[in-house]
Amino acid sequence: MNDSSKSLWVAFALMVAVFVIAPIWVYPVFLMKVMCFALFACAFNLLLGFGGLLSFGHAMFLGLAGYTSAHAAKVWGWNPELAIVFGTLCSAVLAYVAGSLAIRRQGIYFAMITLALAQMVFFFSLQAPFTGGEDGIQAVPRGKLFGFIDLANNTNMYAFVLAIFLAGFLLIWRVVHSPFGQILKAIREHQDRATSLGYDTDKYKLLAFVISGALAGTAGATKSLVFQLASLTDVHWSMSGEVVLMTLVGGMGTLFGPVAGAAVIVSMQNYLAELGAWVTIVQGVIFVICVLAFRRGIIGEIANLIKKPL
């Protein structure tokens, strides 16, 4: 392997090691939450960091998949792996529809459109009978993986979530380093130049949007099985803001940035939970500091220091 990818593999090995060993000391349900949000942030970063498109409505993918997979698991009695696949597919379809509308505009307008579309999904979730409105879908059964591995056992569930997270992460890695990923980066840098080279930029942007939305859906579906609850919090616009924050803090345009960002933000929310509104304040402060002085994010700064990609 060449020089630049060596740093990536080292970082990957470190990350896997952390997630495999940590449950010994750290509450596994908390770690599963971190992994779900890390996948969510990585999916979001595919669009923002590599595609240059800021979506302010990504919660709609997280939430919709959460609801649909919860419904599949609870009401239709599907196995967890099928429920998650179903959730992912639903989000992919939503991403296709939403993306087709949003791609028409760029920059701030794109962000505003995604925000408004996410609001529509929020109000739909509020009123549709199957989502349970304010109550959410409760008592979602974790079920038996492939029909025989009981996921009510926290250890089994942890291994399952870890597998999904790593699979999603590796998929994004592959996409970023593929020819498709390169063209996406080219479009981010200078869209007109990419068009003049003969690429149908809208198609590439839409495909990136769908992949991003689908993987965000996977994160949401998995999360609803871990917590056995799908609720309105997952489709609210503040959730869309949180994933932006995670990516910003961790480092946009780096592979491992979103993972670090998710870990930081979820930990902060957990340990400051007793302080109530201070969590919001701290998040706001982090946003402001990151935008003004820390735009590269944690992993971005490290990558800049060692002059290797991360």
Next chain:
Amino acid sequence: MKRKLLSLAAASACALGAAAQAQVTDGVVKIGVMNDMSGLYADISGPGALVAARMAVEDFQKTSKAGLKVEVVGADHQNKPDIGSNIARTWFDVDKVDVIVDVPTSSVALAVSQVVREKNKVFLNSGAATSDLTGKACSPNTIHWTYDTYMLANGTGTAIAKTGGDTWFFLTADYAFGHALERDTEAAVVKAGGRTVGKVRTPFPTQDFSSFLLQAQASKAKIIALANAGGDTVNSIKQAAEFVITKGGQNLAGMLMFINDVHALGLNTAQGLIFTESFYWDLNDQTRAWSRRFAAAHGGKMPSMVQAGVYSSVLHYLRAVEAAKADTGTKVVDQMKAMPTDDPLFGKGSIRADGRKLHPVYLVEVKKPAESKGPWDYHKIRATIPADQAFRPLAESECPLVKK
């Protein structure tokens, strides 16, 4: 509110037993008070519920010979089911909490009840309203203490329908509680000979009820029922006054009201409102004495029925722990159901197989300003409904635990 600070304060106020019971998990009986500490329901339960719980622990330790170590912790669920179930899970898995009490907001209560059942702990709900907690969502680990939507519907709904209020329009808060309240009230009204002419679901929570109130006005129903609670109820009543909705001969019925709402509205606006409660501080000497103690520890505010329910449920729980020599799980709940209840606030009562606590209930009317002698002197007792009539009869219950 820092959890650690609270539990330290509580622990120092409690008697430390020399020999902790061997069967008590981790040597400590840990009580978790979960409710809305800063939002819509903060006055009705909130920090006051913590005060009530600590008072119950104090009073128990004064007369108990068991030498139990008891701790009280608190948390804010912000009226969101995902936060509530997360706190419950973490409390049970990591913090070794044995029992969760209070939990207003029916959607959160249902979610927490699930987690409690899964982990075989104890849930003493005082704050939520949905009668489903002892109905189709009943659980062998849950006891529903203070009130529920059936009691409210039966008390207020029947009383008003029987005295001429026969056409109803519902303003319903769009979540588990609102739906349950609307359903139970409609049933009570129909049974008493009335009918529903319209309904509208309001987002939870809402600040501006003007368009919904106008719809209610247009329906010409004699009674506009507010199937909501807390700040929503206060806002709807205030705005109904602003738009002079009641001039046209319509009356408002607050289906779930607390003394704190009357306090927020002021007697000028609230006078004449009729609703059902299971506790009023000025009922008798015992309730007065306890309430004054409570107010002294809670900034001069008189207790709501929810806070009273927290005291009563924690006290009975600790007595059951002493008798059963266990502090969590269905063993304690069964013991609580086996022992009759008796405390200065609700008097003598009992707990049924479906988890429903029974006690007498009062139909109250808000006094006119001239009739009140001072702050918190707000209610007149119009009628007392005995314990065996106030709640849904077991024969009508949808609870799978009840053998028919």
Next chain:
Amino acid sequence: MEIFGIPSQALFGQLLIGLINGSFYALLSLGLAVIFGLLNIINFTHGAQYMLGAFVAYLGLTKLGLNYWVALLITPFLVGATGVLIERTMLKQLYKLDHLYGLLLTFGLALIIQGLFRNEFGSSGMPYPVPEVFRGGFNLGFMFLPKYRAWVIVASLVVCLATWYVIERTKLGAYLRAATENPSLVQAFGINVPRMITLTYGFGVGLAALAGVMAAPIYQVNPTMGADLIIVVFAVVVIGGMGSIMGAIVTGFGLGLIEGLTKVFYPEASATVIFVIMAIVLLIKPAGLFGTQK
């Protein structure tokens, strides 16, 4: 009398309520449009600044005994001053970067302001009394219109039209519009463009605060009052055309009316109707109804 099966009483009542909501949409989207037009920044803090206006009025009343009229006059300047501070210290640094950073910064500021107030005041509302002059109302036959709500409609119309006039018909407005087109050229003519930008931001923020003071007697003063409202206002601005002043005003009132109508005929959709319209407008005329493609 029934119109399309709905009694006219209900219809006109909801339309009036819709007009009141529309007044707030118009005021807020006007502020956003002004800021976006000149700074090219989506001011996510707008909702929090609206809330600040309401709180300054509330605190002014409860701590200093300042009545509604005093609050109406000085709050926009006070909160506008904080806006000037924000622009000078933070926003200025972002002009040379991608415009999305401005969005993120103002989002972060909104979280901070809202969090601070939630921490201090909880999230249930504080009551703010309707000023004496406006107690009571007009009996219009089909409904009883509280005087205060009528005042809101009139006042916001006046403010909106005055703002439009200044920007479109006066010399100051002309400088502003020119600076939007070509800042360096205008600067070369000796006009202090950076100062104009700062004051414009302050003005937009002041408008939000004014809306907040007017909202206090109706909607209860609470820390989350701006948060969900601002998302709807974004949609209004997108529909109207992001830099268009008249677009913001007309769309604000118009959408308030449409929302009111929806509440009568199809209440379940009333929360989403504005977003649906936004999606349709974006498909047909991406620049917005009154906007010009930049």
